[in-house]
Amino acid sequence: MIESNSGIRKADVINRRMFIIGAAKVVVFVGIVARLFSLQINENKKYLTLSDKNRIREWKLPPTRGNIVDYFGNVIAGNLKVYQLHIIPEQVENFNYLLIRLKNLLNLTEKKIAKINKLKAELKPWDSIIVSENLSWSQFVKINNYLYDLVGIKPVMTISRNYPFNEVYTHVLGYVSQPNEQEILENETIQERFVPGMKIGKLGLEKRLENHLIGKNAIQRYEVNAYGKRINQLEHQKGEQGLKIRLTVDTEIQKACGEYLNEKAGSISVMDIYTGDIIAMYSSPSYNPNLFLFGISQDEWQLIRNNPLKPLINKTLSGLYSPGSTIKPIVALSALENKVIDTKFKVKCTGKMELYGQTFHCWKEKGHGWVSLKNAMKQSCDTYFYEVARLLGVDRLNITAEKFGLGKKVLGDYFDIEKKGLFPNTVWKKNNLGKGWVLGETLITGIGQGYTQTTPLQLCMMTAQIANGGYAIKPKIIVDSNPISYEDAKQSMESGLLFDTDTEELLDKKLFKNQKNIKIVQEAMFASTNERFGTSYKSRIDDPKYQFAGKTGTAQVKRISKRERELDLELEQIPYKDRDHALYVAYGPYVNPRYALSIIVEHGGSGSKAAAPIAKNYLN
Amino acid sequence: MFQHDRLNNEITLFQKIKNLDYILLVSVILLSIISVFVMYSTDGGEILFHTKNHFVKIAVFFPLMIFVAFFNIKFWHNFSYIIYFIVILLLIYVSFFGIKSSGSQRWMDLYLFVLQPSELMKIAIIMCLAKYFHRLKIENVNSFTSITIVLSIIIIPIIFVISQPDLGTSILIALSGLIILWLGGMKIKYFIYSFLTFLISLPFIISFLKPYQKLRILTFLDPDRDPLGAGYQIIQSKIAIGSGGLNGKGFLKGTQSYLDFLPEKHTDFIFTLFSEEFGFIGSVCLLILYSIIIFRIVRIGAISRSNFARLFCFGYAFAIFIYIVVNLSMVLGLLPIVGSPLPIMSYGGSSMLATMIGFGIVLSAKINHKQMIA
Numbered sequence: 001m002i003e004s005n006s007g008i009r010k011a012d013v014i015n016r017r018m019f020i021i022g023a024a025k026v027v028v029f030v031g032i033v034a035r036l037f038s039l040q041i042n043e044n045k046k047y048l049t050l051s052d053k054n055r056i057r058e059w060k061l062p063p064t065r066g067n068i069v070d071y072f073g074n075v076i077a078g079n080l081k082v083y084q085l086h087i088i089p090e091q092v093e094n095f096n097y098l099l100i101r102l103k104n105l106l107n108l109t110e111k112k113i114a115k116i117n118k119l120k121a122e123l124k125p126w127d128s129i130i131v132s133e134n135l136s137w138s139q140f141v142k143i144n145n146y147l148y149d150l151v152g153i154k155p156v157m158t159i160s161r162n163y164p165f166n167e168v169y170t171h172v173l174g175y176v177s178q179p180n181e182q183e184i185l186e187n188e189t190i191q192e193r194f195v196p197g198m199k200i201g202k203l204g205l206e207k208r209l210e211n212h213l214i215g216k217n218a219i220q221r222y223e224v225n226a227y228g229k230r231i232n233q234l235e236h237q238k239g240e241q242g243l244k245i246r247l248t249v250d251t252e253i254q255k256a257c258g259e260y261l262n263e264k265a266g267s268i269s270v271m272d273i274y275t276g277d278i279i280a281m282y283s284s285p286s287y288n289p290n291l292f293l294f295g296i297s298q299d300e301w302q303l304i305r306n307n308p309l310k311p312l313i314n315k316t317l318s319g320l321y322s323p324g325s326t327i328k329p330i331v332a333l334s335a336l337e338n339k340v341i342d343t344k345f346k347v348k349c350t351g352k353m354e355l356y357g358q359t360f361h362c363w364k365e366k367g368h369g370w371v372s373l374k375n376a377m378k379q380s381c382d383t384y385f386y387e388v389a390r391l392l393g394v395d396r397l398n399i400t401a402e403k404f405g406l407g408k409k410v411l412g413d414y415f416d417i418e419k420k421g422l423f424p425n426t427v428w429k430k431n432n433l434g435k436g437w438v439l440g441e442t443l444i445t446g447i448g449q450g451y452t453q454t455t456p457l458q459l460c461m462m463t464a465q466i467a468n469g470g471y472a473i474k475p476k477i478i479v480d481s482n483p484i485s486y487e488d489a490k491q492s493m494e495s496g497l498l499f500d501t502d503t504e505e506l507l508d509k510k511l512f513k514n515q516k517n518i519k520i521v522q523e524a525m526f527a528s529t530n531e532r533f534g535t536s537y538k539s540r541i542d543d544p545k546y547q548f549a550g551k552t553g554t555a556q557v558k559r560i561s562k563r564e565r566e567l568d569l570e571l572e573q574i575p576y577k578d579r580d581h582a583l584y585v586a587y588g589p590y591v592n593p594r595y596a597l598s599i600i601v602e603h604g605g606s607g608s609k610a611a612a613p614i615a616k617n618y619l620n
Numbered sequence: 621m622f623q624h625d626r627l628n629n630e631i632t633l634f635q636k637i638k639n640l641d642y643i644l645l646v647s648v649i650l651l652s653i654i655s656v657f658v659m660y661s662t663d664g665g666e667i668l669f670h671t672k673n674h675f676v677k678i679a680v681f682f683p684l685m686i687f688v689a690f691f692n693i694k695f696w697h698n699f700s701y702i703i704y705f706i707v708i709l710l711l712i713y714v715s716f717f718g719i720k721s722s723g724s725q726r727w728m729d730l731y732l733f734v735l736q737p738s739e740l741m742k743i744a745i746i747m748c749l750a751k752y753f754h755r756l757k758i759e760n761v762n763s764f765t766s767i768t769i770v771l772s773i774i775i776i777p778i779i780f781v782i783s784q785p786d787l788g789t790s791i792l793i794a795l796s797g798l799i800i801l802w803l804g805g806m807k808i809k810y811f812i813y814s815f816l817t818f819l820i821s822l823p824f825i826i827s828f829l830k831p832y833q834k835l836r837i838l839t840f841l842d843p844d845r846d847p848l849g850a851g852y853q854i855i856q857s858k859i860a861i862g863s864g865g866l867n868g869k870g871f872l873k874g875t876q877s878y879l880d881f882l883p884e885k886h887t888d889f890i891f892t893l894f895s896e897e898f899g900f901i902g903s904v905c906l907l908i909l910y911s912i913i914i915f916r917i918v919r920i921g922a923i924s925r926s927n928f929a930r931l932f933c934f935g936y937a938f939a940i941f942i943y944i945v946v947n948l949s950m951v952l953g954l955l956p957i958v959g960s961p962l963p964i965m966s967y968g969g970s971s972m973l974a975t976m977i978g979f980g981i982v983l984s985a986k987i988n989h990k991q992m993i994a
Contacts, residue, residue: 010758010927013805018934021799022918025941029911032945033904035952039862040900047862054859055875226880 056234057224062198063215064159066242068173068205070251071277071479076169077206080162083140085132085155087116090125092152101150105142106132126229128154130197133294161199161293167286168255171314172247172477174204175289193217199293204314205245205477208414215242246479248277257282265602267315267456273464273587273596274489276473278411281457283315308576309602317411317418320453321600324553325380325535326585327401327448329466329521331388332373334400336517340391343520346370349383353443360386360443363554377524378534380552382447389446394437397445398425403472403511404462406454410475421458424451449556456600459585464596466521467549467587468493470512486594525549526590536584548588555581557603579603631987636690639987644916647909648685648964648979652678654906655965657871658894662885662967665872670886670967677733677969681976688980693988696981697751697928704748704773710737711780718784726784736970738781738789742939743974745797747981748773750931753804754993761805770801787833788958792946796939803934840956856881857889857951860896861903868899886967888959892951907944910963914941920986926993929985936978 039047068077085106092098099113108131119129135143135155143155161176163169176199184194189211200214201207218239222230257268261284270279287304304311313319335341351367353360362368362382368375376384389397402408407423422428424445426437444450454462461475471493493509512518526549528534535552558578582604587596631639659674660667710728714737718725727734749770753761760766774797781790802811818825826834843851843858860876869875874896877885885893895903914937921933940963947962949955961971 006758007927010753010805011930013758014803014927014930014934015922017803017805018918018921021802021934021938025914025938028941028945029907032948032952032954033907035954036861036895036900036903039858039952040864040895040903041866043862044865047859048865050859051863051876054856054881055879223875223879231879 054226055223057222057228057230059220059222060193060195060217061220061239062158062195063193063217063239064241065161065176065199065215066213066244068213068245068247070247070249070254071279072250073246074251076163076165076247076249076251077173078162078164079159081157082133082160083135083137083155084130084158085135085143085153086128086130087120088126088128088152088154089120089123090152095120098150098152101146102131102153105146106135106139124228133197134160163289165251165255166288166290168251168258168282169249170204170286170289171283171316172204172249172254172281173289174201174206175292176200176206177202177292178295187211189214202292204415205247208416209245212245213242216240248272248275248279248477248479249281250279253280254282256280258284258286261285261601263309264604265309265315266600266604267319268597268599269316269457269460270595270597271460271464271473271475272486273468273593274473274486274493275484276461276464276475277479277486278457278475278477279595281316281477283313283317283319285309285311287311314415314417315600315602316456317415319455319600319602320419320421321456321581321583322450322452322555323406323448323454323459324555324581324583325382325448326459326463326551326553326583326598327446327452327454328377328380328385329525329551330401330404330406330462331385331392331397331446332377332524333466333512333517333521334397335388335392336373336520337400337513338392338396340396341373341388343373345388346372347376347381347384347387349376349381351383353383353386355386355390355440355443358440360440373520374524374527377521377551378527378531380528380535385446386443389442390439392446394442394445395425395427397442398423398428404465406452406458406462408458410455410457410461411477414477418457419455421455422451422453448553456598459583459600460596460598463551463585463587463598465511466518466525467593467596470510470515470518472509472511522549525551525586528552529586530590544591545589547590548586549590549593550584550586553583553585554605555583557581576603580605633690636987640686640689640983641916641920641986644913644920644979644983644986647913647916648682651909651913651964652682654894654909655890658890658897658965659886659967661872661874661897662877662890662893664878674967677972681972684973685976685980685983688977689983689987691984693924693926693929693981693984693991694993696747696932696984697754697926697993700744700747700751700928704744707737707740707744708777708780710735711741711777713737715780715783724784724786726786733969735973736968738777738784738786738793739968739970739974740977741777741781741793742789742796743936743978743981745774745777745793746800746932746935746939746978749797749800749804750928750935753800753931754926754928756804758805762807762810767806767810770797770804773797785830786959788946788960791958792939792942792960795942796935799938799942800931800935803931836956836958840953843953853883853889853957854951854953856883857892858953860892861952864896864899864903866900868895868897868902871897873897887961888947888957888966889951890965890967891948891962894965895951910940910944917982920982920989924985924989926991928993929989929991933982933985936982939978940975 064079067075067079070076087098089095099116102108103113116129116131123129140155143150143153147153163173163175179190179194179200183200184190187210190200193214193216195217201210206213216239219237220233221235223232223234224230253270257280261268261282263285265284267283269281271277272279285307291300348370349362349368351362351365363380367383368379368381371379371381371384375381401423407421409418409420411418429435429437441450445452461473464473465471468490529536529550530540530547531537536550541547557580580603582601584599585597587593656671656675656678660671663669663671714726714728717728719727719729719734721727726736726738728737752770752773756766774794778790778794781793826837839846839851839854843854845851847855856876860874860882863869863876874893876882876896877893882889882892894906917933917937917940921930921937924930924933943960943963946955946958946960950957950960961968963975964972
């Protein structure tokens with residue numbers, strides 16, 4: 001009975017204590033439900049977002065670059081379909097076998113095979129390896145024929161930059177290529193849209209207009225698993241091609257420039273004298289920008305880099321030359337404007353001029369005799385211009401020269417390689433060289449030698465501004481949103497109502513005090529080409545419709561020694577690098593002029609022999 | 621006396637079947653069905669390895685449960701100590717010859733399946749202590765001898781399990797043992813004192829923990845300190861549960877598990893997947909189902925005549941409760957991560973075997989609830 005009593009008492013204890021536990025259980029379960037509620041109901045949104053972040057990944061595809069077209073809409077930088085070959089390692093059954101097959105089919109080098117193996121080790125098995133970026137059509141067909149045997153291979157069609165005119169526009173457009181880290185970090189737009197394999201502008205307008213041309217990425221959203229493998233595609237967001245850019249250039253003329261220069265080192269620029277549109281801008285020799293698209297080979301690169309004619313230098317914009325006699329129209333104009341001389345003013349040329357014991361030679365040893373402005377310009381008499389410069393002084397000459405665009409960048413900040421050149425004056429020399437100006441320097445400045453340095457484009461613009469009657473123009477290479485026709489430009493220029501197309505402000509564009517002076521210089525330039533004894537008389541065009549005015553120039557590369565002067569060597573007898581640069585500036589047609597041009601042939605000898613005939617061909 | 625007859629003679633098979641607790645049975649069957657479907661979902665909506673094996677285990681262990689139930693509760697009472705000693709022997713065997721896997725040695729190979737004896741200890745310790753307190757006079761409960769003995773019964777297996785090492789299971793074994801001490805009538809102040817001692821010595825205990833265990837505690841306190849390493853499991857688990865919302869993402873549509881963001885989704889984190897796919901409503905339903913099971917077990921204990929059956933049922937109900945609470949608190953980020961399966965739902969043979977045997981003994985207590993044990 002005690003046993004049983006004890007048992008019952010024990011049961012009571014157990015039941016009582018069970019009750020306490022039961023109550024505790026309820027509390028704990030309620031706690032767990034509360035926690036579930038807080039996670040699943042209160043914070044549901046937060047966790048739903050996190051879960052989507054986990055599972056959804058975006059892949060950006062390379063954006064399609066905008067086209068660049070010439071004035072007439074011909075594509076000069078476009079996009080081309082290219083065929084690529086990718087390997088997806090996880091689908092490959094036998095990697096080594098596949099590589100051997102590909103090696104035979106595509107003639108891959110050992111180096112390339114090693115690179116593929118290295119990539120395979122670095123990438124995730126489902127990331128594709130690009131075997132070839134640019135398969136030829138026949139290779140592409142070949143691969144497709146053997147596809148049954150090449151498991152894990154993916155022929156891909158994609159888009160790549162293409163320059164249909166090859167080397168014609170290289171110095172205007174630049175080229176695109178794979179960016180380096182620095183370039184990605186510098187440009188936020190590139191940083192945002194960068195995808196491996198994407199190419200960016202490296203030079204020229206391709207670089208300057210990168211943010212307009214780049215285009216928007218197409219985006220593909222995929223559901224991925226915890227290891228980053230794509231499970232299925234959720235969405236495809238279409239990309240946007242970059243902006244189309246229309247240039248002022250004319251491909252026919254640009255192409256012709258290349259043909260005229262014919263691999264000689266030099267530059268041709270052509271400009272509309274009213275609108276400032278650059279019609280052509282060719283620096284020779286050029287190189288093929290398409291070579292850079294898929295990585296240029298070392299051999300090809302060395303060939304370009306080591307070419308003595310320096311194809312990598314944009315001679316039009318960053319080549320600095322002494323203007324030589326092409327400066328004479330400005331010297332004459334400055335003297336006329338400052339009333340130092342008039343048309344009747346004459347100088348006797350004896351072939352040289354003595355000043356403080358120094359001898360300054362005219363190019364014609366025997367001398368020109370008594371010459372007036374027109375004759376001096378026509379025959380490019382140096383003595384006349386020594387005397388005019390002496391009377392004028394370098395500072396007054398400098399004012400006129402800078403008004404006409406020398407010593408300033410022509411295209412502003414479109415090309416970061418553009419140089420601003422130099423037109424000296426006394427202050428400049430004092431500040432930069434720390435020495436006082438010497439009168440002798442004024443004389444040689446007057447014939448375009450000495451400190452003066454100009455780019456071919458500056459000379460072109462200078463000529464254009466003489467040709468249009470002495471009005472300032474704003475050169476441009478990209479067609480504005482509302483382009484102005486040359487007739488309108490001409491009219492508003494001559495009526496003094498010229499508006500800046502950007503700010504719409506009325507501009508005072510007159511570069512002259514008396515327009516008659518411009519006319520005198522124009523006539524002198526006309527005579528130089530179209531009258532007997534003119535330096536470019538041989539290059540004249542007889543048809544009055546196409547007659548043009550111009551001025552030759554010969555820029556000395558080094559000082560001519562007395563001995564050399566006596567020898568009077570033929571061009572072929574002088575070492576190439578010591579030969580003079582040949583220059584020519586011209587505008588035409590003489591009646592109702594429309595275009596101005598400047599030509600430079602490096603080490604081409606005299607302007608009349610090397611540069612002027614090109615202008616003749618060109619203006620024909 | 622009719623009643624006397626029935627008590628002393630064996631009950632017929634028909635009566636046994638009739639006396640089974642059908643609410644408990646139905647709940648267990650329901651839970652088993654749910655678990656198979658969830659396992660099917662962890663396999664990505666295909667009948668693969670885990671689904672098949674889980675189903676086979678249920679198909680084998682459910683009849684085993686009925687089989688256990690058909691033994692008289694007296695039989696289980698008589699064999700309690702022996703079973704306890706057999707499991708201790710298995711633990712010793714495992715600590716010498718067990719299979720090693722990911723740094724711990726917990727398993728023995730039985731050809732048909734791999735047994736984890738520490739899971740069986742969860743049941744054996746309840747049986748052993750229930751029998752001890754059943755036989756102990758209430759006056760002696762708080763005597764020094766009895767306290768020494770019961771503490772030894774608890775500590776011996778824990779030493780083996782903790783050295784495997786398996787902190788999670790040792791904690792569950794300890795809690796299962798302690799609850800019997802509580803129910804058996806041990807003085808409340810003892811519990812309070814030892815709890816206070818535990819709290820005071822906590823920093824000391826932590827210094828003895830293995831580095832990975834310390835890391836788990838740190839991670840629990842701040843999961844974001846290493847989101848891709850130690851904190852990964854708990855962060856992903858919370859994301860999965862939280863993103864489930866009210867109704868869940870739908871069966872087979874749990875992206876977190878389908879896309880492999882969830883670690884250990886078959887075993888310890890099975891609730892995460894369930895909760896992601898079935899949401900708050902599903903989770904609460906599952907909790908209700910578990911509550912029904914616990915409640916039925918408590919009820920069976922309450923109607924039992926013998927204190928052995930009563931202690932076992934109450935103890936086992938609490939153990940099930942504790943398994944659920946530890947597992948859910950872990951996946952909900954309320955407790956540090958300790959390996960502990962969710963009864964029936966989690967993939968794992970030994971856990972399922974132990975749970976089913978436990979249910980079997982409870983059903984045996986139900987069938988023989990009028991049985992007195994001397």
